[in-house]
Amino acid sequence: MEHLAEFARTRVGVEAYVEDATHDTPTTVLLVATTGEWTRRRVPDEDAARAVAAQLGVPLYLVRFTGYPQRFRDWNSAQRRR
Numbered sequence: 001m002e003h004l005a006e007f008a009r010t011r012v013g014v015e016a017y018v019e020d021a022t023h024d025t026p027t028t029v030l031l032v033a034t035t036g037e038w039t040r041r042r043v044p045d046e047d048a049a050r051a052v053a054a055q056l057g058v059p060l061y062l063v064r065f066t067g068y069p070q071r072f073r074d075w076n077s078a079q080r081r082r
Contacts, residue, residue: 001052007031007039008056016053016060017068018046029053030063036075 008014013034021027029049032038043049046062053060 001055003039004029004031004041004052005056007033008058011035011037014056014058015069016049016056016058017063017066018043018049018060019063020046030072031056031058032069032072034071036069036071036073036078038072038075 008031011031011033014031017030017032019025019028019030019040026042027045027049028040029043029052030038030040043052050060
């Protein structure tokens with residue numbers, strides 16, 4: 001939680017996205033800033049992700065419904081080009 005709180009405190013426009021568990025990965029919460037910079041941490045379930053977002057005071061979206069924000073994809077592409 002400390003890492004997520006630090007990220008949210010030091011970035012602008014942070015939003016949280018819940019990524020559902022898959023066969024290979026657990027449920028995660030993804031924080032994305034307006035710049036597209038992001039961080040991800042495991043959470044036990046969607047309810048825990050909701051609690052994290054509430055504690056941080058950021059909006060929460062479900063990736064399965066919204067998809068990933070374009071700024072997240074753009075930031076990843078820019079990092080790969082570096």
